[in-house]
Amino acid sequence: MVNTNSSNQKKHFYKKKHRDQMKHQVLTFAMMIAFTIIAFGLAMADVSPMFTVPIILILAAVQVLFQLYYFMHMNEEGHQWPSVMIYSGIFAAFLTILALTTIVWW
Amino acid sequence: MSTTANQKAGFGSTLWEYLTTVDHKKIAILYLIGGLFFFLLGGLQAMLIRIQLISPDNEFISAQFYNELMTMHGTTMIFLAAMPLLFALMNAVLPLQIGARDVAFPFVNALGFWLFFFGGIFLNVSWFAGGAPDVGWTAYAPLSIFSEGHGVDYYAIGLQISGFGTLMAGINFIVTVINMRAPGMSFMRMPLFTWTSFIASVLILFAFPALTVGLFLLTFDRLFGGNFFDPEMGGNVIIWEHLFWIFGHPEVYILILPAFGVFSEIIPTFSKKRLFGYSSMVFATVLIAFLGFMVWAHHMFTVGLGPIANSIFAVATMAIAVPTGIKIFNWLFTMWGGNIRLTSPMVFALAFIPTFTIGGITGVMLASAAADFQYHDSYFVVAHFHYVIVGGVVLGIFAGLIYWWPKMFGTMLNEKLNHWFFWLFFIGFNLTFFVQHFLGLMGMPRRYWKFLPDQGLDLFNLISTIGAFFMAAGTIVFLYNVIVTQLKGEKVSGDPWDARTLEWGIPSPPPFYNFKQEPLVRGLDPLWVEKRQGNGKIQPAEPLGDIHMPNNSFAPFMLSLGLFIAAFGVVYQGSMWVLAAIGFAITAGSMLYRSMKDDLGYHIHKEDLEKEGDGSNG
Amino acid sequence: MADDMLKSGNLPENPERATLEGRNKFLGFWFFLGGETVLFASLFGTYLALRNSTVDGPSSQELFGLGLVFLMTVILLTSSLTSVYAMYHMKNNDFKKMQLWLGITVVLGLAFLGLEIYEFVHYVHDYEFGYTTSAFSTAFYTLVGFHGAHVAFGLAWIISLMVRNAKRGLNLYNAPKFYVASLYWHFIDVVWVFIFTVVYLMGVVL
Amino acid sequence: MKGWMSRIKAVFALSVLALILSGCGEPFLSALQPRGEGAAMIMELMILSTVIMLFVFLVVMIIYVFVVFKFRQKKGQEDHIPKQTEGSHALETLWTVIPIILLLILAVPTVQYTFALADMNPEVNEEGEENEQIWIDVTGKQYWWHFEYEGLDITTSQEIYIPTDRRVYLSMISDDVIHSFWVPSVQGKMDVNPTGNQNEMFIQAEEEGLYWGKCAELCGPSHSLMDFKVVAVSPGEFEQWVEDMQGVTGEEVPESDTAQDGQELFSDNCLACHAVGSSPNKVGPNLTSFADRDKLAGVFDFTEENLYEWIDTKGENMKPGNMMVDAPYDLEEEEIYQIIEYLMTLSPSEITPESAENGVYQDSDLSNLFPEEEEEDDEEQEDENDEVEDEEEE
């Protein structure tokens, strides 16, 4: 059932692959920190909220995609079902938030 | 701790077996017992409601008690009767239908049951602790905030606990379907009951969290001074309505979809035809689920959301009629050209089609937002949802129970009594609820403790009450049937209905490892395929080998018991916090115990399996 | 076979998904996260509906200081990276390093939690902004508190995994558990990204 | 819109159905016997949908009955294996498309009527001018209803007087939990929500009459006893009623001695919660025209025994959970009778629920209600609208 005797060569290959992935992830992390700084900067700067709010929301969305696809490996194979479920969740979440921000009045 | 074949065991060891079991077939029986118990309780409450409403200005029960009964009837029936009974069927059948030895998370499965059970018991303790919740099953704020006593606290926390259980059961079924299918059992070969249960589980996954949050907010407001629903403090009562219905509408499809699945099994079997339009049935199921998330505000047309929101939700709601219609017509055309046997499960299925259609079309009438200003919160709505729930879900549950009874217990319910049960229940049902449409239109609001004389409402209320007695009589016939059948204990073969799907290819009841060898699925309706093209036996996909089984565990019971105890502490606070501490300690302890142990299960060895002889049709 | 699962060392590339149990856990947990998405959405929605209902209590502009929040954000983001490192070493079958990075994750998580508690205490004491002050305060503490509770639970989970497996080492039985715990930790981070954006930044801006 | 509807009506010969349906229930209560514009609009929609639904049901039942009888297993056919049809694209398309069409037929008027019922703009009369709007502030409270006529300085409880053939606009709110305002034979229902959101709705009665109103949202033990009445009188009678009501100050001294004693007792024990004459919303119902009430406390026969029991027991068992049980007074039997005597003098107007049922029709364009200050009124209205908008923007 489980293939436990993988050869050393194969292992070496894994390690290299993992290292490459890790580079991506560090890069992702740097971007996330950068985004965070931009978002905080915008909020503290004296810019119109009409401008700031959409931008920081987009930055947040992108950061989240980074998390999902790189840190949580949704970009790797074997993640079709997780994607289906996460996107369904986001769909339901979107409706919920939309409703609670628009049709509860005052 | 391991379970080998069921030897004759004493009461004590049987009890222990059930308290610790992680076998989905035993869990199914637990769900069945729990669900039936609560169904009878809810039915009893319904009877009291109907007796109170037998005549105008009746003083049979008090206003307060009426509200408690009405609330508990709705809550019990939906959360503690209908859903668990459906879970009973899913647990009993779903793994067998996909050729799995087990569910994905046997432990979590057991935990799901015990959480439901203790949640339900907790909710019902309120009767003895100063009064049950009295604010309707929808518990609209701020009435639910102002409600005195602890009834609503019991409601919030009881449903919270059993809700966790439901969520776990849902996740378990989703993963089971995705990961545990036998070789050849592709998605588009899955029986429709499996499909609908799968989709219903997905609905659970996305709908229940909204309820979870709603109940938390309610709890925080009531017990910890929160202000979510307190208008004085800036709270907003509409939030509760949204959260409740974001959960609540998908919930009704969580109920009906598995029932659709049941009928989609029964109708082909007893028409001797494959399901007409299989792929569009699957598509319709998915579409209903999808649309089901976008229509919740049709319960809120009169809240004052404005004409734009009302119109959008009205049209979206109507759209659901289309996929549902596809289903209705596919069932009709499954029977078209078939060879229809009027066995009792089939009679239930046949009765379901017109009753559900009536319930569905009144649903579409309700969806017409402007007209709903008249229907809303009147007995018209009560009639609508009993037509879909009793005429859909409950008929589905009983049809499924009778159909799969041989598979679950190896015995056959008496057909004659089944027909008696059916006719009493069916006639009573229509008597009770058909006239309620008119009561509503004639100006009778729902949740009315009393109606007044001289308003033309007397006759129909009387008829309605008489009908309820017929239903009770029918239910008692069913209970009698169950008892007699189990006492007699006549065994039946593995395939008593001449059915089509995988579960009928193994003995009744199945051995605890389900399939001796993993089955090979060669088409839709695998057993039927083998009957027509093979030797009538399911082919194995692997040579006989060791079977891996999970160990029993007492942890699910303890874990749930802990929450049950802790709940009292949270409700009563003060010095009762001790209880909360004890309870949470038990729960945390059980979790730790579970995670600290390396529990790898055990193996049934090939040699033992060989000794048991031919595992296929008995 | 059962013994195989407890043997440490020499694991395949994706040890978390090498066994059926592992695959089940992996999927089941992702689905759970799908449900959690809706859970937090409901809380966010509630918060957004009540964010201006301050009654007589302080408003978001009066309360929030971005410096602290920035610090918390960086700490939590970093902890997400460190848990990625831990999984990296898991896949390379290096148990010691994995434990090390998990340890760092835990320390960062604790720091985050400490700052959050400090923040709450600060609000209560210096602004009289308690749980029951207004609908806004209730919604704020509930949303952020739910996240905090998730952090606390995640910490307890990771710590107990580390302790439990310290002697056992990495094997096919516990690899999925580590993996799933790290998914949970990332998800906490996902939620926080929205919290700092929607609650704090928008709270200051709007 | 109406023309469009009536064409459909003709096509389906709906009137037959309408006739059958309208046999159901009492005219003062039943939604099936509409007596007002709103209820009539909704009735049209209900009939249209009923017809569509009956059609659907019929189609299903025809196929169903045919199938069940035709394909039932016959003797000797037990082993017959039918053809295993997989499906049929043509058929499946058919039963996807036809329902979509039927739903569109229902959806279009649904949307139209939903907007029409939410239209709060002034009516336009025959001359093409906008009618003055009568606005009433409605407050729902556990278990009674309070009404304030905007700009007219009139307050009533339990009963709301309106002129026929004229839309009267309601602005609705609750003082405690959610209730729902429903007068089935006149108009559909609308929830009254606690603070923050005012709902608006119009009611209009085409015939004079006493229409029964119900609370349709669970609001506590006496939810089923939270009835009220809409008294629709002719415009002329309404004008007179307004005039009579405006004259009441509450200071009027009744003629008989007992009633005078009763008045004194009343102001000592009851005025904390009740009021006579126009007054803001209080803890208990306004009793200005109490003696003309059709029912006591909304539901009970208006008899002396009932009234005595009500005051004596503070309605404890009559309306479980009602808020008068908190009244601190403790009265002797005699004192109660004195109060009753006083209460029975509270009849400021000839126009009573009686006049709704048997009154003489008096015409009027209601212009007396809106004397010169018309413009000021307008401004006020606008101001208020602004306020509402402001609130919404927040």
Ligand code: HEA
């Ligand atoms: C199993 C449960 C179940 C099911 C399946 C449904 C199905 C539907 N329901 Fe129902 N509903 C409830 C349970 C259910 N409901 C409950 C419990 C409540 C009350 C809650 C409370 O307030 O306590 C409620 C309340 C409720 C309301 C709110 C009423 C109010 O309070 O004012 C509305 C309004 O739109 C509604 C609509 C519908 C619709 C459109 C469907 C559709 O899904 C029906 C679709 C089916 C058909 C239409 C029939 C078959 C189709 C054809 C034959 C094709 C052709 C048909 C047409 C062209 C019309 N329901």
Ligand code: HEA
């Ligand atoms: C699954 C859901 C479900 C089911 C199956 C039922 C089943 C029944 N319900 Fe319903 N009902 C609801 C869900 C359900 N209900 C909900 C959600 C509400 C709304 C609540 C609210 O407003 O908040 C409601 C409300 C409701 C009302 C409206 C109350 C009101 O608005 O004031 C009425 C009134 O007639 C009613 C009647 C019935 C009847 C007669 C049955 C019958 O079908 C019951 C048949 C069963 C029996 C009769 C059991 C027989 C058993 C015995 C007699 C006991 C024997 C005992 C032993 C042997 C131990 N129900």
Ligand code: CUA
């Ligand atoms: Cu007020 Cu019901």
Ligand SMILES: [Cu+2]
């Ligand atoms: Cu619904």
